Amino acid sequence: MDWTQIPDWLSAVSSLGALAFAAVAAIAAMRVYRIESSRDEANAETRKKQESLERRSQAALVSAWWGHDDVDGGWGVYVRNASETPVYDAKFSVLDIHDPNSSERFDLAVVPPASEPVVHSSPVRTEHPEHCRVEVTFTDSAGRRWIRDRQGQLHELGQRVLIWGDAKRVKALRQFFTGFLAEFEVEARFRTGKIEELRDELLDTGASDPVPDIVIGPHDWIGGLVESGLIEPILLSPKHREAFDPLALKAMAYRGDLYGIPYAFDSTALIRNTDLAPEAPSSFEDMLAAGEELRRTGAVEHSFVMQVPDPYYMYPVVLAGGGRFFGSGADGSLNPAELHVDTPPSHVGFERFRELGSAGLDCLRPGIGRDEAVELFVTGRTPYLLCTSRMLSDAQQAGLRFAVGPVPPFEGVAPIKPMVSVHGFFLTRRGRNKAIARDLIVDHLTRSDVSSELRQVWPHVPTLREVLDSSRESDPAVRSFYEACRVGDLMPSIPEMGEVWAAMQRTMVQLVDGDEVAPAARQLSRRLEEVLGRRAIEGLPEQRTGERID
Structure with a gap:
């Protein structure tokens, strides 16, 4: 042993001891800090609750x-x-x-x-x-x-109400939201976007921040939003319910509760430029022949158009061709669990749809979306447009002379039942200003004078009986669209409906691009079986009747 190194050893031991003591002291200090922080947080929360209690005491x-x-x-x-x-x-x-x-x-x-x-x-x-x-x-x-x-x-009462919706509807509704809320010194805030993207964001994230108070959308969203706990039911008294068309309330019901306030019907119909095509076509073939003759003479660029890709528009064409997607439930409503996609009649319907794309007339193209299709029609470059009522304002503003009629079936096929959608206002569960938001959609927007004024700003098919009746008498286009809704089938509002539309959209693109029908139909059928799980879907009962309005 080298006794001369003993001082160095003692120094090292002392240093280690000091480090150990410092570590223990740091741990103790951290524990004290955490205790104090927790105490401060608890005190802050207590003060917050006390302040809230004091605020409420006078109110x-x-x-x-x-x-x-x-x-x-x-x-x-x-x-x-x-x-x-x-x-x-x-x-x-x-x-x-x-x-x-x-x-x-x-x-x-x-x-x-x-x-x-x-x-x-x-x-x-x-x-x-x-x-x-x-x-x-x-x-x-x-x-x-x-x-x-x-x-x-x-x-x-919060300072603002946040509303989510697509740009076109928000533009039309903005003044009715802002005017009402301003009376209560509440600001209306809007977020717009593509309707499918807004739905997906709600479902994927729960709209964590900021939370919308009101969401504007179609009724087929309801199943997914309800099952995800994102919207809450609304109770209407029997007398208040009588003000609405029953079909609109049926669309907004899910498992016995009403989950939205309806304001507009919609469905697909055939819009015809009466200067180019004075007579309504007797069949789909008749329409195509008249359109092709106009195109051949150079009077138009396209014999017929509709937006691509959107399965809502493919649906009536396939039905017009003799095809069928879904079966029917006990109450006559569509039953997506009963599939008829991969069947001989549906193959015929798909083939007729396919012939409108690149494999045939080439009047349907992926590059012709909603805006492009409407532009072709209002500028007189096509005599026929398959669309929904949301394009009425475009045609009217263009000063176009037009008529609205049902989508004609192909020869030998019975008249079709188009898919019907009902648009409405949904109240979110986690909204921060639900009391005034509920008043806005339940009381203000269901007034007949407000509904009438809204129809003047944005032509559509109202759901309030009084306004609907007057609109049908004064506007042939509204009357025709309502007839399409009355004979059609409500879109299913099951939670899987978003995936169903996505699968149908992929098939639509394949057929427009000229893919063969049999493998495309087989692929769609398998995908829908996977999405729906071949489960039996019960008919959704009517919403229960309540004596109060929430």
Whole structure:
């Protein structure tokens, strides 16, 4: 042993001890930090809850209700601020739970503290005043905005309502959203995009941030959105339900509940330029022959067009050719679990569709999408367009003379039943401003005057009976589209419907490109069997009837 190295050893041991002590001290400090951090977080959460409780304390003492005034014998709004400070900018809505058209509103700049309620007479006109309820929004002394709904429940009112929808519909609806919400000092925010992409984002991410309050879309979304817990049911009273066409409410129902407020029907139809084609075709062959004659003489560029790729438009052509995709349930509705894709009649229908693409007339091309197809029609470069009612505004703005009729079947095939879609407003479960969002879609947008004005801004087939009846009388195009909806089949709203459309779209592209029918049909049938799992799908029952409106 070299005793001269003992000091070095002692120094090393001392250093190691110091390091060990420092490590222990660091661990202890970290533990203390975590304890303190947890305590701070708990204190912050407690303060947050306390502040929220304090905010609600004054608001909870402000109330309004509908009642009979024993003094003058009429009906009115009873208002009471039982707190110790005034509330401001109070807006009162008197709502008939059965008839949105009977609602009335009035404002009070200040509601001072009072030991007894003050009665305000209301100009609401209704045959049954006992059916009315009151909703009030107000600002408390701290500048917070509140809403007490018609059931008397109190909610802190957010600064904005976020609405998701495709650009065309949002453009038409924007003024009706913003106008209503502005009355309550709430801002309308919009996010637009392709309708399929918005649906996919909702399903894939749950719309984690920011969360939409309202989503605009077709009814076939409902199954997937419900099963993913993304939208919530809406209860309408029996009288309120009577204002809608029954088919529209049936479309918005899923497993016994109503999950959307419908506003527009849609289906596929044949739009005809009456200057180029004065007579309605008797068959699909007749239409193609007339279109080809015009093309041969140089009067048009295409004998017939429709947008590609979109299986919603392929569907009626295959049916017109004698094909069939799905069977029927006990209630007569489409049953996607019963497939008829890979059958001889459907092969004939697919072949007739294929002949419209590159393997035949070449009037269907992947490069002719929705905008291109509409442009060809409104500029007179094709006499016939297979489309939905959303192109009516384009044709009317172009000053085009046109007529709407059913998609004609090929000779020897019975009249077809096109696929019918109903567009509506869905209320999301995680929306931050659900109380006012619900009022917007349930009460405001279901008023007859609002629906009528919306139809003037954006031509469509309304779902409210009163507006639908007047529209059918005044507009032959709306009448024809409604007839297509009335005889058609509602799109299934099962959760797998998005995958069904995607599989059908791939087949549509294959056929337009000239692929052989038999392998394409076989591939589609196998894919649909895989998606649907060959499960039996029960008919979806009607939504239950409720006596209140959420």
